[in-house]
Amino acid sequence: MAERNNNEFEGKQKNIQILYEKFVILNRDLLNFGVSIEELKEICFKRRKTVHTVQGSQKNAQHSSFIVAVTVVCAVLISILLKIIFDSIIKNTLGTRCLLPNNYFIWEATRPETNCSMCEDVNSVLVFGNVTRDEFSNYAYSSRPMLVKGAALHWPAMKTFTYHFLKEIYQNVEGAYESIEEECQILTFKTEFRSLEDVFAMPESRVLLEEGEKPWYVGWSNCHPDVLAIMREHYTIPHFLPEDAEHAHMDYIFIGYQQGAVMHIDYISRLMWQAQLRGHKTWKLVPPPDCDHICSGISFRVDPGDIVLVDTRQWYHDTHIDAGEMSLTVSSEYG
Template identity: 35%
Template sequence: METHAFLKLQRELKSLREQAIKDSANPEEIDETFSQVFSELSAKTERNRTLTIFFGVTLTLISCLAVAVQFLVTSVYDDPCLIYMHALPEELSRPIADCSMCKDLTTVPRYDFITKEEFELKHAYTSQPAVIAKGTENWTASKNLTFSYLKELYLATADVDNIQGDCAFFGYRTDFVSLKHAFESITTEMENVEPGSPNWYIGWSNCDENISSVIHQLSSKPYFLPERSRQYNTWIFAGSPGVGAGIHIDTVDLPSWQAQILGRKTWTLTPPPECEHICQTINATLNQGDIIVVNTNQWYHSTTIHEGSISLSIGSEYD
């Protein structure tokens, strides 16, 4: 039985070797690693063979993991410097995507109008993204919701030091360590994009009920979402031209929508590795008033703000 298991392991290791080389690993390094494994396996006594097999498999897994990391860096991410530290665990733990979400897509579908029924059939729960032009047309947010207004609301909150609680804050490439720090650091010159002012981009989920109430007065549930769907925490993103979020994938539970309240922002959506053979990277530019719907748990995504003014967007997950 041990001889049979040993031969079976040899065949599996050889198969892994071929796959690693196929995925662009260095053949010489792989051969050297596997040669050492096979040599050690053959030389060990019966007493030590089980332990040797364990270490051989471990070395193989490490080698394959190195190939996976190399693939992520060279094939999935545009710029390795933009990789977040948690990206690899997210990639290894996320569910395998259904590639029908991106098959035959060469651009993000864009609608001037879409019914609830058509949206639910094509986009609501299929992970296929969509842009609904002027989706915020009946909102007052584009006239009344500004970054300065949000800043005043938050800083006027009595418990501003603890306002975030367990809610998320992302400082991206800035030095901001909290939402309060960001609001206190972003000057009028930075808001007005005056020449020489530093670039900045931040995002956060809102945990304050009073601010949620204000935002809901200025916006509403997007008209195309299914009647039965519910919305959850509000997310807010803001920043200056030329910057945005680096490419990443989220670990939220549901698909989401994001409305462009001010400015223009381009989204770049990259399919997951298992779909790259039939899918391609696609882009969508949101003008003021547009709404994008995308499953950020399945699509790798990045954003870039256009010149002219700061960008402000709000969004939410939905079920």
């Protein structure tokens, strides 16, 4: 895939070079004909037509006609050049994993206007105890942040999911690491890691965040069917979600210390649930900027076994983990 992208990029570069050479030849001919630099700027960059009405002089009439013709040619060439450059940038950007997904400037520029009713009158997280599916049904598709206490305490994952358990899965399942690079996604946040293999290659002292070691926090999506099958033997879809809800074909793991994700919104297609399997995490939610005049931010702390439900497509959020604790969560989408 990388080789194909490189070949496409080289092809685009050759096309740009050809157009550049045509511009050089065109500019040289115009200058030889008597067109000034100022006129060239007006023709090609200010998109103005400089048509001189000259009487009596055949040379000036030809000059004027030539400028009009060149204006059209120049405009066409510029359009082609811009299209090639834009197409090259977009294709190569999309072909680079994690470049676009982590570029919040692009996301923010394309974010649709928010309906502020999603956060109006929300002053705290809505907390449930032993909630049933029927009791939860009125809130299931709401943008209201919710916390279901102890809903995952009975999952085997509360005991079995560890750094070393996840490492063993990826080392033993053929193609597991490759799936992260080719189909899934890894978020390395502020770490120096470049792949999941790097994450699982760190020394034990750093895994445990012993004194002198740098803190780390990463997340990744699991879309390899064999990996997903093994993992889902240790947890289930939260029991309170609607029976007819659609669920994603991939789940997410987030693991590490100290500050988790920085303030951001998620560009995902559905609502999100996240089960806290290890450690304590504090969520901070902030409404979209266009709702600042109506809504206010909230924060809440999550204990092991709790399940958080947040519309992370609309609520800006960051997370902080209790000092010295490793946080491990599993999450997915529904809708």
